[in-house]
Amino acid sequence: MAQVTPMTPVAVALGSNRVIRGWGIVYPTGDSDLPPNEERDLRRRIVQQALDALTTEGRTEV
Amino acid sequence: MALALALHPVKDMVVGVETALDGTTLQVGLEELRRHVLEDRRLESVDLEVVNPGDSCRVGYVFDIIEPRAKEPGTGSDFPGIFGPIANAGQGTTHVLKGAAVTVVDGGQPGGEHGHVTRRGGMTKILEMSGPASEASPYSTMCHLVMVPHAYSNVERHSVLNALRLASVKAAVYLGKAGVGQPPASTDVLDLEGPHINGRQGLPRVAYIGQVHGHQHGTDSDEHIVYGANTRGMLPVPLHPNEWLDGAVVISYSWGARGLETFYHQNHPIILELYRMHRAGDLTFTGCIATVASDLQQELSRNSMLAANLAKWGLGADGAIVTKYAGGAPHTEMFETARWCEQLGVKTAILVSDTAPDRRAESAALMQIPGVDAIVNLSEGADVAWPAQPVSRVIAGNGDVAATLASAEILRSGDVCGVVNNQGASSLQSIVY
Amino acid sequence: MRVVHYINQFFGGIGGEERADSPLEVRPGPVGPGRLLDQLLGEESHVVSTIVCGDNLAAENLDDVAVAAISEVKASGADLFVAGPCFQAGRYGTAAGAVCAAVKEKLGIPAITAMSVENPGADLYRASVYIIDSGDDVSRMQPTLAAMVRLGKKLSAGEKVGRPSEEGYLPQGALKSEFVEKSAASRLADMLLAKMRGESFEAEVPIQATEPVPVPPAVTDLSQATVALVTDGGLVPKGNPHQFPLAFSRVWGAYSFAGEEALAPDDYEVSHGGYDNRHVEQDPHRLVPVDTLRELEKHGAIGKLHEEFLSTTGNGNPLANSRRIGREMAKRLKDSGVDTVVLTST
Numbered sequence: 098m099a100q101v102t103p104m105t106p107v108a109v110a111l112g113s114n115r116v117i118r119g120w121g122i123v124y125p126t127g128d129s130d131l132p133p134n135e136e137r138d139l140r141r142r143i144v145q146q147a148l149d150a151l152t153t154e155g156r157t158e159v
Numbered sequence: 160m161a162l163a164l165a166l167h168p169v170k171d172m173v174v175g176v177e178t179a180l181d182g183t184t185l186q187v188g189l190e191e192l193r194r195h196v197l198e199d200r201r202l203e204s205v206d207l208e209v210v211n212p213g214d215s216c217r218v219g220y221v222f223d224i225i226e227p228r229a230k231e232p233g234t235g236s237d238f239p240g241i242f243g244p245i246a247n248a249g250q251g252t253t254h255v256l257k258g259a260a261v262t263v264v265d266g267g268q269p270g271g272e273h274g275h276v277t278r279r280g281g282m283t284k285i286l287e288m289s290g291p292a293s294e295a296s297p298y299s300t301m302c303h304l305v306m307v308p309h310a311y312s313n314v315e316r317h318s319v320l321n322a323l324r325l326a327s328v329k330a331a332v333y334l335g336k337a338g339v340g341q342p343p344a345s346t347d348v349l350d351l352e353g354p355h356i357n358g359r360q361g362l363p364r365v366a367y368i369g370q371v372h373g374h375q376h377g378t379d380s381d382e383h384i385v386y387g388a389n390t391r392g393m394l395p396v397p398l399h400p401n402e403w404l405d406g407a408v409v410i411s412y413s414w415g416a417r418g419l420e421t422f423y424h425q426n427h428p429i430i431l432e433l434y435r436m437h438r439a440g441d442l443t444f445t446g447c448i449a450t451v452a453s454d455l456q457q458e459l460s461r462n463s464m465l466a467a468n469l470a471k472w473g474l475g476a477d478g479a480i481v482t483k484y485a486g487g488a489p490h491t492e493m494f495e496t497a498r499w500c501e502q503l504g505v506k507t508a509i510l511v512s513d514t515a516p517d518r519r520a521e522s523a524a525l526m527q528i529p530g531v532d533a534i535v536n537l538s539e540g541a542d543v544a545w546p547a548q549p550v551s552r553v554i555a556g557n558g559d560v561a562a563t564l565a566s567a568e569i570l571r572s573g574d575v576c577g578v579v580n581n582q583g584a585s586s587l588q589s590i591v592y
Numbered sequence: 593m594r595v596v597h598y599i600n601q602f603f604g605g606i607g608g609e610e611r612a613d614s615p616l617e618v619r620p621g622p623v624g625p626g627r628l629l630d631q632l633l634g635e636e637s638h639v640v641s642t643i644v645c646g647d648n649l650a651a652e653n654l655d656d657v658a659v660a661a662i663s664e665v666k667a668s669g670a671d672l673f674v675a676g677p678c679f680q681a682g683r684y685g686t687a688a689g690a691v692c693a694a695v696k697e698k699l700g701i702p703a704i705t706a707m708s709v710e711n712p713g714a715d716l717y718r719a720s721v722y723i724i725d726s727g728d729d730v731s732r733m734q735p736t737l738a739a740m741v742r743l744g745k746k747l748s749a750g751e752k753v754g755r756p757s758e759e760g761y762l763p764q765g766a767l768k769s770e771f772v773e774k775s776a777a778s779r780l781a782d783m784l785l786a787k788m789r790g791e792s793f794e795a796e797v798p799i800q801a802t803e804p805v806p807v808p809p810a811v812t813d814l815s816q817a818t819v820a821l822v823t824d825g826g827l828v829p830k831g832n833p834h835q836f837p838l839a840f841s842r843v844w845g846a847y848s849f850a851g852e853e854a855l856a857p858d859d860y861e862v863s864h865g866g867y868d869n870r871h872v873e874q875d876p877h878r879l880v881p882v883d884t885l886r887e888l889e890k891h892g893a894i895g896k897l898h899e900e901f902l903s904t905t906g907n908g909n910p911l912a913n914s915r916r917i918g919r920e921m922a923k924r925l926k927d928s929g930v931d932t933v934v935l936t937s938t
Contacts, residue, residue: 098808098822098932098934098935099932099933101934101935101936101937102935102936102938103454103459103488103938104456104459104487104488104491104937105456106491106494106528107487107491108937110526110527110528112803112805113805114805114808115807118456119456119937119938120455120456121454121455121456122374122454122488122938123375123377123867123868123869123870123872123878123938124872124878124879125825125936125937126877126878126880126881126884127871127877127878127879128878129871129874129875129878137883137884140877140878140881141884141887144881144884144885144888144934147934148814148819148888148893151810151811151814151932151934152810152811152812152814154809154810155807295771363788363789365781365784365785375868375938376867376868377868428775428776428777428778429777429780429781432777432778432780432781433781436781436785441785442785454867454868478784478785478787478788479784480781482780486866487866487907487908488867506784506787506788507784507787508780508781508783508784509780510776511797513767513769513797515908516910517912517913518766518767518768519766519767519912520763520765520767520798521765521912522909522910522912523797532787532795533783533784533786533787533793533795534797535776535780535783536796537776538767541769542767543769572769580776582777583776583777583780584775584776584777585775585776586771586772586773586774586775586776587770587772588769588770588771588772588776588779588796589767589768589769589796590755590767590768590796591755591756591763591765591766591767591796591797592753592755592756592763592764592766592767592768
């Protein structure tokens with residue numbers, strides 16, 4: 098499991114092993130201030146980071 | 160910076176034609192105040208009532224509680240950036256009606272959106288003036304002008320909240336002016352040089368870092384928090400303790416009433432305690448930093464780091480008290496700020512609030528960070544409640560709320576203003592057994 | 593007061609490690625440290641009998657030892673059960689904790705033991721039994737027994753038990769709200785000054801270490817893997833079928849989007865009181881990125897997107913409850929053949 102969260106310190110403190118920085122508390126995989134195409138790109142980047150973490154051995158915190 | 164608080168004790172509040180302070184009795188000219196408040200064209204009407212200690216009365220839902228204060232003319236601006244023009248708060252003379260309060264009730268539909276009572280301005284907090292629950296709240300010993308502004312139905316919710324904010328400070332200043340021209344019973348001069356103070360070698364140098372909002376609930380564009388700013392994107396900012404106490408800061412709307420009232424910005428328990436210890440020669444109080452908890456991960460890290468840097472390099476502190484706004488994001492940011500402080504050699508003490516519904520310690524502490532080990536545990540009182548006694552008077556924002564308050568059977572500590580306080584006034588502690 | 597005392601073969605004078613399999617025996621009156629315990633109990637109270645048991649035997653037969661202890665306590669009409677002190681001895685501490693817990697539960701009389709905080713019995717039984725912190729130094733026998741007697745008398749008399757630091761027991765992890773003399777502001781300032789001066793201070797929250805979670809191995813081939821989306825941000829189908837509350841949720845749901853390319857905003861809502869939900873309600877992918885994973889599925893970057901997302905409301909939840917929800921979700925995912933998970937948290 099990879100966890101996407103803006104509150105990475107909490108995830109790490111509670112033992113999550115693959116932690117990806119989410120964009121914001123109100124939108125971990127988005128940003129309503131961005132135009133739709135840029136927001137989709139942002140989401141692709143975050144999801145890709147999560148998948149990269151899942152295919153990498155050991156702990157991740159990015 | 161020196162601020163003279165001209166203290167006028169108030170022991171009784173009565174209705175009259177004109178507003179005037181006679182000894183310790185504050186007479187309030189309700190009609191004049193009503194005209195004043197209704198100058199705001201968004202408001203259709205306003206209910207005004209006087210409530211004194213011991214009255215069998217329950218009020219809700221509370222938007223904010225403010226101490227009536229007014230600047231001595233020519234010495235500054237009242238609630239600068241929020242009510243008066245921008246000016247440096249915290250200097251000159253401020254008249255304080257000690258023992259009086261303006262209590263503002265949300266006359267709109269608190270928590271109307273989706274019925275979410277935790278959203279924008281919709282907390283179910285009450286003022287309880289009699290019975291067992293009232294004994295746990297300092298507000299029950301004060302004389303309240305209770306105000307329920309009603310906005311026209313076509314006014315947007317954010318604008319209704321803005322109107323409530325303006326009405327609240329307007330009324331506080333209006334009442335405070337009754338002290339102007341009257342000899343105060345006593346004067347408290349708050350005088351603090353700041354970080355560059357000399358001649359106190361060897362004393363611990365302490366700063367206060369306090370969050371004034373948590374952006375996990377956002378802010379509205381017309382919301383006033385620090386000198387009128389809505390604090391979106393705000394970087395940590397140094398404030399002289401006097402500015403904090405003298406109207407530069409009011410509470411935000413969301414979570415606004417839960418454990419936070421503007422009254423305890425004006426009488427900030429931590430700032431006043433550090434002032435007291437500074438005067439007693441226990442420490443040197445070097446200043447305050449106002450910050451916000453961000454909803455964005457980048458901003459959260461940035462703000463935490465910058466607040467710590469300011470404490471260390473701006474205020475020259477080697478110790479800091481760090482406190483949070485209500486909620487989980489503020490909790491995280493407080494811990495991060497303390498972590499940065501400790502890395503810089505600024506020792507910290509922090510204030511967590513325990514809401515664990517299962518009353519187990521493992522559920523209370525979200526984070527463990529080496530060095531962040533001085534932790535005070537405020538209880539939000541999930542296990543403290545009182546039987547609600549019948550009251551002869553209910554003052555409520557609308558009929559639904561009135562019915563709810565009149566038939567209440569249990570009052571939970573978190574719902575009674577003044578019992579649970581995230582600004583440090585509360586003496587309800589969560590203890591691990 | 594009548595007291596039954598439990599000790600191991602070493603304190604019972606039978607022998608050391610070579611006698612650790614000695615069978616359980618009951619002796620009348622106090623034995624070994626029980627003599628000091630008897631003295632400390634005063635005139636009115638006595639150790640009426642002592643259970644002595646080998647450490648290995650006890651560790652391997654915890655239930656039988658508990659049953660024997662219960663029958664002895666019952667037969668002797670005891671109103672307090674004391675085990676140890678066990679200091680650092682792990683098998684002894686575990687047995688003492690287990691027997692105390694059983695006696696307390698079955699007979700409803702108070703039971704007390706003592707050991708060091710590092711003793712494995714401490715973590716196992718501190719929540720259910722009063723464990724006096726003995727430290728690991730056996731020369732602290734006298735003060736440890738004295739603390740056990742003080743607390744034991746209070747428990748027997750039904751008096752209010754003080755805080756762990758006052759009574760000397762290991763915190764049991766129960767939170768109680770109390771009005772105290774000093775405000776939070778004043779306690780903060782006092783604690784900070786003590787810390788700055790290098791004086792001792794006591795945090796009001798236990799400093800607890802969460803156990804590290806083993807890191808699962810990496811996914812070797814994503815293009816063959818089934819990926820599932822899980823969130824604690826409270827996304828639910830319109831109408832909130834499982835009635836998630838705004839906080840402290842005890843429930844979770846699995847919601848199918850089979851055949852859908854994306855999540856339609858009109859079909860979903862959020863039940864979570866901890867953040868401004870408007871952004872996610874405008875576009876659920878800001879929390880559950882089905883659209884992106886569908887793309888990746890189409891391009892073959894992942895084998896398959898699991899056709900349902902799992903959701904709960906993570907807001908102020910008790911840890912024990914969160915663990916249960918996590919276990920239940922993991923089981924559901926395993927049973928559905930899911931290989932790996934992206935969890936989004938607010």
